[in-house]
Structures are given as structure tokens and as C-alpha cells.
Amino acid sequence: MAKLKTDWILFLTILVMVGFGLVMLYSASSAVAELRYNVEPYYFCVRQVGFALVSFLILMYFKRMDYRRLNTPAWAFSGLGIVLGLLVVVYFADPRTHRWFKVPGVGSLQPSEFAKPALILFLAYFISRRAHVINDRRTIRQVVVAVAMLGFMVVVADLGTALVPVITAVVVFWVAGLEKRYMLRVATIGAALVVFAILSKGYRVGRVISYFDPDYSKIEMIDTHGWVRAYIERSTTMRDASYQPRQSKIAVGAGGVLGVGLMQGKQKLMFLPDAHTDFIYATVGEELGLWGTSAVLAGFVVILWRGARLFLLAREDFGKYLALGVTVSIVVQALINMSVVLDMAPTKGFPLPMISFGGSSMLSTLASLGMLLSVSEHEG
Numbered sequence: 613m614a615k616l617k618t619d620w621i622l623f624l625t626i627l628v629m630v631g632f633g634l635v636m637l638y639s640a641s642s643a644v645a646e647l648r649y650n651v652e653p654y655y656f657c658v659r660q661v662g663f664a665l666v667s668f669l670i671l672m673y674f675k676r677m678d679y680r681r682l683n684t685p686a687w688a689f690s691g692l693g694i695v696l697g698l699l700v701v702v703y704f705a706d707p708r709t710h711r712w713f714k715v716p717g718v719g720s721l722q723p724s725e726f727a728k729p730a731l732i733l734f735l736a737y738f739i740s741r742r743a744h745v746i747n748d749r750r751t752i753r754q755v756v757v758a759v760a761m762l763g764f765m766v767v768v769a770d771l772g773t774a775l776v777p778v779i780t781a782v783v784v785f786w787v788a789g790l791e792k793r794y795m796l797r798v799a800t801i802g803a804a805l806v807v808f809a810i811l812s813k814g815y816r817v818g819r820v821i822s823y824f825d826p827d828y829s830k831i832e833m834i835d836t837h838g839w840v841r842a843y844i845e846r847s848t849t850m851r852d853a854s855y856q857p858r859q860s861k862i863a864v865g866a867g868g869v870l871g872v873g874l875m876q877g878k879q880k881l882m883f884l885p886d887a888h889t890d891f892i893y894a895t896v897g898e899e900l901g902l903w904g905t906s907a908v909l910a911g912f913v914v915i916l917w918r919g920a921r922l923f924l925l926a927r928e929d930f931g932k933y934l935a936l937g938v939t940v941s942i943v944v945q946a947l948i949n950m951s952v953v954l955d956m957a958p959t960k961g962f963p964l965p966m967i968s969f970g971g972s973s974m975l976s977t978l979a980s981l982g983m984l985l986s987v988s989e990h991e992g
Contacts, residue, residue: 618675619988622918626671626966626981629911630664630974633892633967639875640895641888641969648882656888656969663971667978674982678990682983683930688737691730698723724773725972729980731777732937739788740929747791755785756798773962775806775948780941784933818844822854823958856891857955859884864897864905864954871901888969890961893953905950908967912946915939915981922987931987938984942977 637660642653649655681687698713702723706712712720735755742751786795810816817840825831831840863879866872877898880887887895896904919939926932942965949964951957963973 617989617991619918619922619985621914622981622988623985625911625914625918626978629908629966630668630978632908632911633964634660634664635874636892636896636899636967637888637969639877639899640880640892642875643881644888659971660969660974663974664978667974670975671978671982671985674979675985675989677986679931679934679983679986680928680990682733682934683737683740685737688734692734695723695727695730698726720971722773722970722972725970725976727773727777728780728941728976729938729983731781732934732941732980732983735781735784735937736930736933739784739933743788743929746785746788747794752790752794755781774809775960776941776945776962779944780937783940783944784937787936788933814844819959823857823955826854856885856959857952860891860894860953861955863887863891863894867898867901867904869902871897871899871904874899886961890949890963890968891953892968893950893964896967897953908964909950912943912965916943918988919943919984922984922991926987926991931991935984935987938980941980 634657638654638657641656645651645653645655702711702713705714711722711724713723715721738755739746742748745751782795782798785798790798810820821828821831821840821844828841832838835841859879863877863884866877866879872878877895879898880895884891884894893905893908896908900907916939919935922935923932923939926935945962946965948957948960949962949968952959952962963970965973965977
């Protein structure tokens with residue numbers, strides 16, 4: 613048996629980022645745990661440590677497995693089928709938001725997070741077999757049906773989460789050589805679906821408008837009857853859509869270059885919502901400053917570098933597209949999260965991979981990175 617070659621740069625980067633995330637999670641959540649949830653200050657951190665340990669075991673399982681064993685219909689279609697089934701079940705199990713399973717003793721799991729590795733496996737399997745006829749209409753129809761079904765089910769629960777697998781699929785198809793005319797059609801259909809999904813929920817419309825026209829001055833010039841504002845205000849989940857990004861920018865600005873110090877941040881004290889989840893990057897900026905946020909960004913740049921390197925070096929198409937899919941999925945999600953925190957994009961709920969609180973995100977991310985490490989170990 614050939615000796616396996618671990619990508620130590622990638623492996624150690626993952627360990628450091630998970631460890632860093634646990635430290636920042638404790639800092640961001642200890643106060644809110646007591647003030648808002650009336651639990652012990654280490655409550656969220658302990659739960660995340662448990663998910664991190666389980667996720668690390670999953671990472672090691674995929675890391676040691678020869679990635680070629682994943683190149684079967686059983687892995688490609690069963691994963692996709694299971695996720696679709698879970699998304700249907702959670703739609704009825706969580707009638708309010710259609711997102712969460714309540715698991716006794718474990719907490720909440722979000723099935724839409726598992727759509728990411730499932731779709732990556734499916735795309736790598738399918739394209740590695742159909743790369744030579746990628747622009748054949750039958751090939752396009754088959755993949756569009758699978759991606760559209762998954763994308764629609766995820767959109768029902770969470771528009772933001774749906775963007776990551778859809779963007780991943782578009783990038784993978786573009787790299788695989790899909791012609792521009794087909795890419796344009798797919799992009800047009802995707803844009804139309806996104807617009808429809810935004811318009812279907814008042815709070816989504818509010819978030820977009822608060823980003824482009826926070827005082828509604830331009831909207832009111834067009835909508836003289838105030839129907840848009842009324843539609844937004846009728847949304848039961850709507851609050852001041854500009855509040856989160858405003859508080860986030862205050863946190864990042866207060867941190868400056870060196871930060872105010874670990875555990876010394878003020879915005880997490882009930883000012884910045886989701887300071888330990890979707891907006892933890894703002895907490896990093898406040899407490900560790902530009903150096904801390906740059907270090908987090910550097911971690912994802914390393915993942916991009918090692919993933920792109922594997923895509924170029926892998927000898928088999930399945931390994932190439934598996935590495936590409938994992939890399940794009942994780943890096944795109946990280947960039948969107950950072951853009952939202954810095955108010956460079958409309959507010960949307962995206963966890964920062966390996967840093968934010970969230971067991972489903974941790975499981976999904978480390979399972980995907982385990983597959984990436986497997987490509988590295990079994991090549992060459």
C-alpha cells in the first residue's frame with residue numbers, strides 16, 4: 613500500500629481555524645448566554661466543542677478513505693436523495709421557518725447545510741462521466757433537474773443557504789466547459805428565481821431596500837402609495853433591517869488595527885444581534901482588530917490555494933471536480949459572510965465556516981474538507 617501524503621498546510625490550517633473559532637465563540641457568546649438565555653457562560657462553547665469533536669472524526673473518516681470510493685452512484689445519488697427527503701420532512705416538522713430539526717440531547721440541526729457536500733459529490737460524479745458531452749442537451753437537462761430540485765427545496769427554508777450550492781454548481785459547470793449560451797440561460801433563470809424568492813417575503817425585500825435605499829427616498833418616488841413599505845411592515849419577522857449592519861460596522865470600526873482586546877468587546881453585549889453566529893466576524897474585528905480579521909481571511913486564502921492546487925494536480929476528473937466543488941463552496945460562503953458583516957452586501961444569515969456557532973455548519977464544513985484532504989492524500 614502506498615504511503616499516504618497528508619497536506620499538512622491544509623490540515624493544520626483547518627485545526628487552527630476550528631480552535632480559533634472556539635476561542636472567539638466563547639468570547640462572543642459568554643455574556644449573551646447569561647443575559648439573554650439565562651444559561652452558563654460556557655454553554656454555547658461546550659456545545660460547539662462537542663460538534664467539533666464529532667465533525668473532526670467525520671473529517672478523519674473521509675481523509676483516510678480513498679476518495680475514489682466515493683465515485684459511485686450509491687454515494688452520488690443517496691446523499692442527494694437523503695438531503696431532499698430531510699428537507700421535505702423539516703418543512704412540516706418546523707412549520708414556522710422550515711429550517712430546523714429539534715434533536716433531544718443534541719440541539720437543532722439544519723438539513724439545508726448538508727445540501728452542500730451532497731451536491732458537491734453529485735456534481736463531481738456526474739461531470740467526471742459527462743465532461744466530454746457537457747454541452748449535450750440531455751446532460752444539461754439531467755443536471756438542471758437535480759440542482760433545481762435541491763435549490764428550490766433549500767430556498768423554501770432559507771434563501772441565503774441556497775445561494776452557496778447554486779453558486780458552486782455554476783462555477784463547477786463553467787470550469788467544466790459549459791458554453792456561454794447555456795451559462796447565460798442558467799444565470800437568467802437563477803436570477804429570476806432569486807428575485808421571486810426575495811419578493812415572496814417582506815423581510816427579504818426590506819433587507820435589500822435597506823442596503824440600497826435605507827431612507828426609502830428613491831422607493832417612495834416610484835411607490836407614491838407606500839405599498840412597498842406597507843408590505844415590508846406586514847412581515848412578522850421584520851425589524852429595522854439596517855440595525856445589524858450598522859452595529860456590525862461600529863464593532864469593526866471600534867477595533868481599529870489592534871483591537872480592544874479579547875473578551876473586551878462591547879457590541880456583543882446585546883447591541884449586535886447574532887454576535888456569536890452570523891456576525892462573529894464583527895466580534896473578531898472589534899476584539900482583535902485588522903490583524904484578527906486578516907488572519908481569518910488568510911485562513912480561507914490558504915484553503916483556496918490548496919484546493920486550487922489539487923484541482924490542477926489531480927489526475928482523475930472526479931478528484932478535480934471534488935476538490936473544486938469543496939473549495940468553491942467553503943470560500944464563497946466565507947466571502948459572502950464577510951461581505952455582509954462589512955455591509956458590502958444585503959444582510960443574510962450566513963455562518964462563517966469553522967468560526968460561527970452552529971453544529972450543522974461545522975459538520976458540513978469538516979465533512980467537505982475531509983473529502984478535500986482525501987484527494988490530497990491519495991494523489992501521487
